[in-house]
Amino acid sequence: MLTLHHLDNSRSQRVLWLLEELQLPYEIKRYARNPQTMLAPAELKQVHPLGKSPVITDGELTLAESAAILEYLIDRYGEGRLVPAADSPDYRRFRYWMHYAEGSAMPPLLLKLVFDRISTGPMPFFFIRPVARAIAKGAHKAFIGPQLKLHLDYMESELSKSPWFAGEEFSVADIQMSFPLEAARTRAGLDASYPRLSAFLKRIHDRPAYQRAVERGGPVMPGR
Structure with missing residues (x-):
C-alpha cells in the first residue's frame, strides 16, 4: 500500500492533492510540527534520514522531495493523465x-x-x-x-x-x-x-x- 507521511502545513499537501486527483488508494500518516520550533518531529527520521516531509513509501521504495514524488506517481500511476504529450x-x-x-x-x-x-x-x-x-x-x-x-x-x-x-x-x-x-x-x-x-x-x-x-x-x- 502506498503511504504518504504527511506533515501539517507543508509541501506534502501537494502529494496528497495529486493522490486525490489520480484517485489512488493510499494511507496517510500524519505528523504534527513542534509548536515552539515549527520543525518536523523526530519520528520522521525513522522514515527518511533527513526527517522532512513529504515522504512516501510504496512497497520497498522510500522517496522524498516533492518534485521527485510527483514525477514518480505520475510516471507509475498516471496513465498519461495530467502531463502534456512528451513531444509537445x-x-x-x-x-x-x-x-x-x-x-x-x-x-x-x-x-x-x-x-x-x-x-x-x-x-x-x-x-x-x-x-x-x-x-x-x-x-x-x-x-x-x-x-x-x-x-x-x-x-x-x-x-x-x-x-x-x-x-x-x-x-x-x-x-x-x-x-x-x-x-x-x-x-x-x-x-x-x-x-x-x-x-x-x-x-x-x-x-x-x-x-x-x-x-x-x-x-x-x-x-x-
Missing part, C-alpha cells in the same frame, strides 16, 4: 515549472520567512533586537523584496499565455507551483494586484480533489 512544447514548459517552483520561486520566500522571524523572534539580550531588525529590514529592502516582486511579476506575465502553467490543460506542474503561490499569498504580497495569479489560486481551490486533500491534510498556510 507544453511538455517542455511542464518540466520547466516543475523545477522552477523549488529552484527559483521558493528561495526568496524562504529568505523572507527567515528574516521575518529574526526581526520578530525572541532575543537573548534586549539590546540586540534593534540590530537584528535593522539587518532584516536592510536585507528585505535590498534583495528579498525586489526578488519577490520580480518573480511575482514574471509568473503573472507567464499566465497571460495560458490559463495553466504548462498550457491550456491543468497538469502536475500546477500542483507543484501551488505551494510557492500559497506561500506568496500568505507572506509576500500576492493579492488582487496580481489578477492572473489570484485567479489561478481560485481555480485550484475550486477543484474537488484539492478540497478533498484539504479535508484530509488540513489547510495550506505556508509560513504560519
Whole structure:
C-alpha cells in the first residue's frame, strides 16, 4: 500500500492533492510540527534520514522531495493523465515549472520567512533586537523584496499565455507551483494586484480533489 507521511502545513499537501486527483488508494500518516520550533518531529527520521516531509513509501521504495514524488506517481500511476504529450512544447514548459517552483520561486520566500522571524523572534539580550531588525529590514529592502516582486511579476506575465502553467490543460506542474503561490499569498504580497495569479489560486481551490486533500491534510498556510 502506498503511504504518504504527511506533515501539517507543508509541501506534502501537494502529494496528497495529486493522490486525490489520480484517485489512488493510499494511507496517510500524519505528523504534527513542534509548536515552539515549527520543525518536523523526530519520528520522521525513522522514515527518511533527513526527517522532512513529504515522504512516501510504496512497497520497498522510500522517496522524498516533492518534485521527485510527483514525477514518480505520475510516471507509475498516471496513465498519461495530467502531463502534456512528451513531444509537445507544453511538455517542455511542464518540466520547466516543475523545477522552477523549488529552484527559483521558493528561495526568496524562504529568505523572507527567515528574516521575518529574526526581526520578530525572541532575543537573548534586549539590546540586540534593534540590530537584528535593522539587518532584516536592510536585507528585505535590498534583495528579498525586489526578488519577490520580480518573480511575482514574471509568473503573472507567464499566465497571460495560458490559463495553466504548462498550457491550456491543468497538469502536475500546477500542483507543484501551488505551494510557492500559497506561500506568496500568505507572506509576500500576492493579492488582487496580481489578477492572473489570484485567479489561478481560485481555480485550484475550486477543484474537488484539492478540497478533498484539504479535508484530509488540513489547510495550506505556508509560513504560519
